[in-house]
Amino acid sequence: MATTPESPVLQHRTSPSRHDIDDQFEGPVPFESWGRYPLYGSTLVPLSWQTDYPKVLQDHNGMPTGALAVGMGRSYGDSCLLKDGNLLVATGMNRLLSFDKEQGILTAEAGLTLAQLLDFAVPHGWFLPVSPGTKYVTLGGAVANDIHGKNHHLAGTFGSHVTQFELVRSDGQRLHCSPTDNPDWFAATIGGLGLTGVLTWIQLRLKPIVSRLIDYEGIQFHGVDEFLALTEQYKHVEYTVSWVDVTSTGKNFARGIFMLGDHSKIPDPLPTSPKPKLVFPFDAPGFALNSATVSLFNTAFFHKQVKPCVRALQDYEPFFYPLDKVLHWNRMYGKSGLLQFQYAIPWANAREGTIAILNEVAKSGLASFLAVLKAFGDVPSPGMMSFPQPGITLALDFPIKPEKSFALFDRLASMTLEFGGKLYPAKDARMTAQQFQTSYPQWQQFARYKDPLLTSSFWERVTAVG
Numbered sequence: 362m363a364t365t366p367e368s369p370v371l372q373h374r375t376s377p378s379r380h381d382i383d384d385q386f387e388g389p390v391p392f393e394s395w396g397r398y399p400l401y402g403s404t405l406v407p408l409s410w411q412t413d414y415p416k417v418l419q420d421h422n423g424m425p426t427g428a429l430a431v432g433m434g435r436s437y438g439d440s441c442l443l444k445d446g447n448l449l450v451a452t453g454m455n456r457l458l459s460f461d462k463e464q465g466i467l468t469a470e471a472g473l474t475l476a477q478l479l480d481f482a483v484p485h486g487w488f489l490p491v492s493p494g495t496k497y498v499t500l501g502g503a504v505a506n507d508i509h510g511k512n513h514h515l516a517g518t519f520g521s522h523v524t525q526f527e528l529v530r531s532d533g534q535r536l537h538c539s540p541t542d543n544p545d546w547f548a549a550t551i552g553g554l555g556l557t558g559v560l561t562w563i564q565l566r567l568k569p570i571v572s573r574l575i576d577y578e579g580i581q582f583h584g585v586d587e588f589l590a591l592t593e594q595y596k597h598v599e600y601t602v603s604w605v606d607v608t609s610t611g612k613n614f615a616r617g618i619f620m621l622g623d624h625s626k627i628p629d630p631l632p633t634s635p636k637p638k639l640v641f642p643f644d645a646p647g648f649a650l651n652s653a654t655v656s657l658f659n660t661a662f663f664h665k666q667v668k669p670c671v672r673a674l675q676d677y678e679p680f681f682y683p684l685d686k687v688l689h690w691n692r693m694y695g696k697s698g699l700l701q702f703q704y705a706i707p708w709a710n711a712r713e714g715t716i717a718i719l720n721e722v723a724k725s726g727l728a729s730f731l732a733v734l735k736a737f738g739d740v741p742s743p744g745m746m747s748f749p750q751p752g753i754t755l756a757l758d759f760p761i762k763p764e765k766s767f768a769l770f771d772r773l774a775s776m777t778l779e780f781g782g783k784l785y786p787a788k789d790a791r792m793t794a795q796q797f798q799t800s801y802p803q804w805q806q807f808a809r810y811k812d813p814l815l816t817s818s819f820w821e822r823v824t825a826v827g
């Protein structure tokens with residue numbers, strides 16, 4: 362595998378990031394995760410070449426306070442933060458290393474973003490095998506959280522499409538990992554929260570497409586049972602996801618729009634996407650998002666689709682990444698930020714748990730602006746610590762109002778565990794050590810693969826004793 366500084370630069374840091382950090386590598390500076398909570402100072406250390414790590418340790422006195430590789434900081438909570446530690450920012454290590462146009466096998470450095478990958482691959486007729494709700498995440502981040510997308514029920518997680526990668530330990534050991542080469546390190550690193558080592562390059566298998574268009578259908582539903590019936594009816598369709606109105610009660614309780622789609626089979630030109638132009642310009646005042654404004658938004662969103670069912674051919678950008686249209690949209694929540702909550706509840710309790718949690722949210726009067734409901738499938742994930750499991754997942758976000766949103770989050774987290782579910786570390790800033798250790802009982806086995814230098818504020822929190 363090429364590791365030389367001569368490797369071609371595929372893209373540069375043009376994709377939008379809050380990490381416009383080139384001038385800020387000295388001393389502790391704030392590094393925000395997407396939820397902007399918690400906010401910690403860290404020393405930012407850029408990784409530009411695959412050989413930089415662990416060499417950078419010498420320049421930083423061995424990093425006695427610990428370190429963590431990070432990508433675009435698109436995790437919501439503290440899994441990409443390290444209070445008073447060193448963040449090894451990998452976005453400068455973003456070269457494309459090789460591409461097999463016939464087979465769709467792509468190898469790139471871990472700091473390449475999915476946006477950069479798509480800019481390259483789509484014109485060649487290839488697409489991501491699994492795509493999250495934003496394209497501004499790095500390959501390293503996608504592997505470390507073993508992310509999932511709208512096709513989880515058929516394609517499994519991102520890690521299911523990774524064929525090999527290199528993992529570098531702080532003692533300088535370079536491990537080549539694949540399902541057959543160091544398979545235990547492969548499993549520990551996929552969904553391993555960046556704690557097993559630094560990923561330098563990653564190889565994955567892409568998916569062929571002949572068009573940018575998605576054959577889209579949106580179907581209104583009323584209640585969790587209708588959502589479940591649609592899930593069953595459309596389980597053969599590649600992408601399915603639902604928006605759910607969590608503010609309405611009574612006859613409108615859990616109404617929503619079931620969205621499904623597949624890549625169009627009709628050949629069409631495959632240009633790259635235009636660059637986004639809209640930027641949320643300032644931190645909105647704390648009162649801007651309240652239950653009244655969110656409730657109005659939800660009603661408008663539900664009725665935006667006037668007919669119970671609509672079909673359309675839609676570009677993949679608004680289908681996969683509607684939120685990416687406005688850069689820095691998290692500023693809409695103001696300076697205090699937002700709290701994400703995402704559970705996975707197994708099928709045995711999925712219906713009951715989802716109804717109970719949606720009821721609790723509606724009752725709280727704390728409106729969630731974005732509420733996403735989806736059924737996970739049973740394709741096994743290759744990751745030891747991966748989040749998805751067969752059942753229902755629900756993602757919600759709340760503006761941070763400590764006295765209200767923290768209490769609601771804590772209630773929802775307890776309910777999730779009572780229903781046998783678990784929370785997603787990539788979205789979390791509140792899970793207790795007991796909750797983490799109960800719902801990820803394999804964590805001690807995983808801890809054997811943790812690099813002694815690497816840690817995160819999330820890991821310190823959820824493994825704290827007492």
Ligand SMILES: Cc1cc2nc3c(=O)[nH]c(=O)nc-3n(C[C@H](O)[C@H](O)[C@H](O)COP(=O)(O)OP(=O)(O)OC[C@H]3O[C@@H](n4cnc5c(N)ncnc54)[C@H](O)[C@@H]3O)c2cc1C
Nearest residue numbers: 432433434435436493494499501502505508509554555560
């Ligand atoms: C709008 C939005 C929508 C989202 N939708 C989804 C979704 O649909 N499905 C889903 O699963 N997630 C989703 N996410 C979460 C996001 O996909 C993950 O948090 C992802 O891991 C972020 O990648 P990143 O590059 O920003 O990494 P960061 O957030 O910076 O880091 C995430 C983890 O990756 C590790 N890491 C990063 N680079 C390296 C490296 N080179 N070596 C080792 N470890 C590394 C870090 O240590 C950390 O543990 C969404 C996030 C947003 C903001």
